[in-house]
Amino acid sequence: MNNGPDTVTLPVPRTAPGRGTVQPEDIYEPPLAVEAPSDAAIVVHFTGKDDRTAMFSFEGLPLPELHEDLARAFAARFGKNQLNTVASAYGQWNVIQRLVRFLGALPRPPRSLSRLTGAQLKRYRMHVQAGMNDLTLFAHFKLVHALLRKVPADRLRPEVLDAIWQAARIDKRKIRSKPGYDDATFHKIVTAARSSVVDIYQRIREGERLLARFEGDPTQLTGVELDxxxxxxxxxxxxxxxxxxxxxxxxxxxxxxxxxxxxxTARQLFLTHDDIVPLVVFGVAVTGRNAETIKELPVEHRLLDGQAVALEIVKRRRGADRWFEEVTWDVGRQSERLKTAGGYYLFCERLARRGRQFSRSALIWSVWTNGKMNGKDATSGHKNPFDIRLSFTSTLTGWVKTQPELCDLPDFVLDLNRLKTTLDRVNTRAAGGHLPSSIRSNTQDVLFRNYLAGDPDVQDWAEDVITEALEDTEDAARTAYRRTRKATGELKVLTGPVDEARDVATAGIGLDADTAREVLDGERDTPFAACTKTTDDCRDSFLTCFACRNAVATASHLPAQLALLDELAALWEGTDRGTWWRRFGQAWLAINEDILPRFTPQERAAAEAAKPADRVLPLLDGPSEEDTAWV
Structure with a gap:
């Protein structure tokens, strides 16, 4: 078996931001997202951002009168900043099934969404909250509300619209993630994974060596070896x-x-499903990346002078527009190939290379599996184990049961998120106890909040510092916003029919008749508001319109403002909190506290349906936003 770091690129097209794909010669008609034949159950087809697909059938669910509306609302959630992966689509689907089954079991179930009442939604909350913590319940109803917001507003009752458009909040600082493992347990996990990986390597190396001997000179083999x-x-x-x-x-x-x-017989040359679990577990420990990233390591890579490997990895938790990241991993010496991220990558790429010749997987992983279903017959049983979903076919529990040193641990459960948290803690401690020095793949606050916040070894010295810093930044933003609003007055907002808005514009906020008409007719529009003065000399970012006494917001601006909220929410995870509040806090607070409460649920629902498909933040390019600080 050749263990050298070779470069392999399979000609499997894969799209990414800024990267096109081969266009078909004929006109391409995409499949309908919702199929609603009259004589069969409604089916929803999903295609994720990673090209994985899924099909959801309403067959067997009660209340068929609700199926079409719910199916179309479900399909409307597919896309940017919403449902981008099969896993997220299944999460929404599970909520749909649970909601429909609950409604179907009521003494008087709603026979259409227009008959769904606020009281029924409250009963549903009481039904599901048993066994859920605050964060799980919040996430569940976030999906319920997101689904119903895609239903046309005229098909829902006013009290239901009020319920689904309420701004729900939860204090995540009170909910701790699972802590990492103690050092002894972490060492046993890594040792067991490394031992399994070495066994896999030795097994395939033995088969490759025998094959090489046969192909080199079969006369040197006899008996069983020759066969x-x-x-x-x-x-x-x-x-x-x-x-x-x-x-x-x-x-x-x-x-x-x-x-x-x-x-x-197959395991002499190929990986199987049981091999993938220890390889991924060990990959998390060596690279410090999430298990999802390890499962989607691509075949395409570049070797840099034999010292490092460059590749594009997937990091799903950064938002839909920031999935892909170019990384350079050190390879290390040949004897260190299982100690460095680059060495691990090349090691796994080589192990699965022979299988990829038949599966044509775009990922480094390829396994042989018995059977003929799901297209396996065409590839002689070879497949990408994560072609449909990222979940393991073989469970973590099954692998743990084969490791005596792990089976002996009391109440031990292998959790890959806890494993990564432990590694972050180890790196933090090795870096001298300074949290910023340990960051490898996350911003400082994301690392703290999602990985280290629940670890008791980290809480003692990190929790107060980080939390107080974030609270100070947010408080400063809110103080600055209140100070600005006190100095300039509340943001001017015009609601209701045009005639009423014109009367308010002239009598209520003091505009002359011509200016009021121009504002309401859109002649004075900026991206997010109307300007009652000339904009020729305005050099500020358009975000400062939310704090300008010359700005007026009307119902026509609401769709762009809602789209702006979506993009700012997406930026929250990948941006330093202090930077986010300084740059976007003014706009965020103005929309949520001054603008949205002035509009009815029906008006907000209509604006939600009219949100622009394109991004709105690029409209801000031009004036420098870095110089616009409200704190």
Missing amino acids: RGVELSEIARTGRIPHVPGARGNWRSTNLPDPAARLR
Whole structure:
């Protein structure tokens, strides 16, 4: 088995931001997201940002009168900053099923969404909250409300609209993530994973060496080795694993194949599902990346002078527009290939290379699996184990049961998020106890909040410092906003029909008739408000319109303002909190506290449906926003 770091690029197209794909010669008609045949159950088709697909059927669910509206609302959630992955789509689907089954079990179930009442939604909350903590309940109803917001407003009752448009909040600082493992447990996990990985390597290396000997000079082999060499040569050429008959005297009939023996034959040259678990576990420990990133390591890479490997990884938790990141991983010496991120990557890429010749996987992973369903027959059983979903086929629990040192641990459960948290803590401590020095793949506050906040070893010295800093930044932003509003007055907002708004504009906020008409007709529009003065000499960012005494917000600006809120929320996870509040806090507070409460739920729902499809933040380019500080 050649262990050298070779460069391999398979010609499998993959899209990414800024990267196109091959266009078909004929006109391409995408499949309908919702199929609603009259004689069959409604089906919703989903295609994620990573090209994984799923199909959701309403067959068997009660209240068929609700199915079409819910299916179209479900499909309307597909796309940017909403449902981008199969996992997120299944999360929404589970909520739909649970809600419909609950409503169907009521003594008087709603026969249309227009008959759904606020009281029924409250009963549903009481029904599901048992066994849920605050964060889980918040996430569940966030999906319920997001779904119902995609239903046309005229099909929902006013009290339901009020409920789904209420700004729900939760203090996440009171909810701690799971802590990392103690040092002894962490060491046992890594040792067990490394031992399993070495066993996998030695198994495949033995098969590769025998194959190389046979292909080099078959006359040097005799007996059993020669028979194995002939078999491995045919397997390597075709990718097909021959059926192995049951042994004589066994409980199996000799006329029936032995699947376990066939699997052992395949494992001489190929990875199988059981191999993927320890490889991913060890990858998290070596690279410090999330398990999702390890599962989606691409084949395409570049070697840099044999010292490092450059590749594009996927980091899903950064927002829909920031999934891909270019990284450079150190390879290290040949003896250190299982100690460095680059060495681990090249090691796994080489282990699965022979299988990828048949599966054509765009990821480094390829496994052989018995059976003919789901297209496996066309590839002789070879497939990308994560082609449909990122979940493991073989469970973490199953692998743990094969490791005596882990089975002996009392109440031990392997959690890859806890494993990464432990590694972050180890890196933090090794860096001298300074949290910023340990950041490898996250901003400082994301690392603290999502990975280290629940670890008791970190809380003692990090929690107060980080939390107080973030609170100070947010308080400063709110203080500055209140100070500005006191000096300039509340943001001018015009609501209601045009005639009423014109009367308010002239009598209520003191505009002359011509200016009021121009504001309401859109002749004085900026991206997020109307300007009652000339904008020729205005050099500030358009975000400062939210604090300008010359700005007026009307119902026509609400769709762009709601789109701006979506983009600012997406930026929250990937931006330093202090920077976010300084740059966007004024606009965020003005929209949520001064503008949205002035409009009815029906008006907000109509604006939600009219939100622009394109991003609105690029409209701010031009004037420098870095110089615009409200704190």
